[in-house]
Amino acid sequence: MNHPSTIRPSDHAAYAPSKMGKSTIFESSRLLVGLNAFEPGQEHALHAHAGQDKVYQVLEGEGLFLLEGRQLPMKAGDLLVAPEGIAHGVRNSGNRRLLVLAILAPAPHK
Amino acid sequence: MNHPSTIRPSDHAAYAPSKMGKSTIFESSRLLVGLNAFEPGQEHALHAHAGQDKVYQVLEGEGLFLLEGRQLPMKAGDLLVAPEGIAHGVRNSGNRRLLVLAILAPAPHK
Numbered sequence: 001m002n003h004p005s006t007i008r009p010s011d012h013a014a015y016a017p018s019k020m021g022k023s024t025i026f027e028s029s030r031l032l033v034g035l036n037a038f039e040p041g042q043e044h045a046l047h048a049h050a051g052q053d054k055v056y057q058v059l060e061g062e063g064l065f066l067l068e069g070r071q072l073p074m075k076a077g078d079l080l081v082a083p084e085g086i087a088h089g090v091r092n093s094g095n096r097r098l099l100v101l102a103i104l105a106p107a108p109h110k
Numbered sequence: 111m112n113h114p115s116t117i118r119p120s121d122h123a124a125y126a127p128s129k130m131g132k133s134t135i136f137e138s139s140r141l142l143v144g145l146n147a148f149e150p151g152q153e154h155a156l157h158a159h160a161g162q163d164k165v166y167q168v169l170e171g172e173g174l175f176l177l178e179g180r181q182l183p184m185k186a187g188d189l190l191v192a193p194e195g196i197a198h199g200v201r202n203s204g205n206r207r208l209l210v211l212a213i214l215a216p217a218p219h220k
Binding site: 005007008009010025028031051052053059073074077079081084 | 115116117118119120135136138140141143161162163165167169175177180182183184187188189190191193194211213215216
């Protein structure tokens with residue numbers, strides 16, 4: 001799961017027909033680097049993390065990101081930060097796949 | 111410095127003629143999201159962070175990344191993780207600007 005070498009994120013994408021697919025690129029106690037993969041129409045419902053900050057970066061496709069009650073259209077290259085406690089979510093409102101880099105600090109407890 | 115909205119990282123790039131330019135996109139105690147901006151030929155010398163993991167992602171250009179004594183060519187979209195204690199560095203070996211997203215968890219002490 002940990003890669004001490006160059007990582008091409010899309011190689012690790014895990015799309016699933018039933019719901020958003022998740023994969024992990026790197027994980028320590030301090031940091032989780034993962035991917036959220038959305039087929040068209042899939043979403044990650046509004047949620048918040050106590051004591052954890054999250055960074056999203058759109059890698060492929062586009063979607064509607066929810067943050068603090070707002071809807072933000074995001075496309076490849078765009079970044080969004082959801083500081084701890086701030087509700088956030090993602091909806092693939094487009095007609096192609098949406099791949100998002102999702103970084104959490106610190107990592108969730110196991 | 112903190113942006114509760116869509117961020118286009120390149121809008122925050124701070125190139126400097128004398129050395130690698132740094133800018134901060136988001137900072138908390140848990141997380142630092144920043145940019146390292148390299149003119150052709152500029153570098154960030156080999157260094158390590160005790161107790162901090164770092165994620166690099168190339169946003170624009172290409173360069174040579176150093177990790178654990180290896181030299182890794184990286185281009186836009188590529189990701190690299192330098193776990194805590196692992197020496198890492200960057201050299202803009204190309205002939206155009208290199209922009210790198212650099213994420214540290216936890217953030218450095220002030």
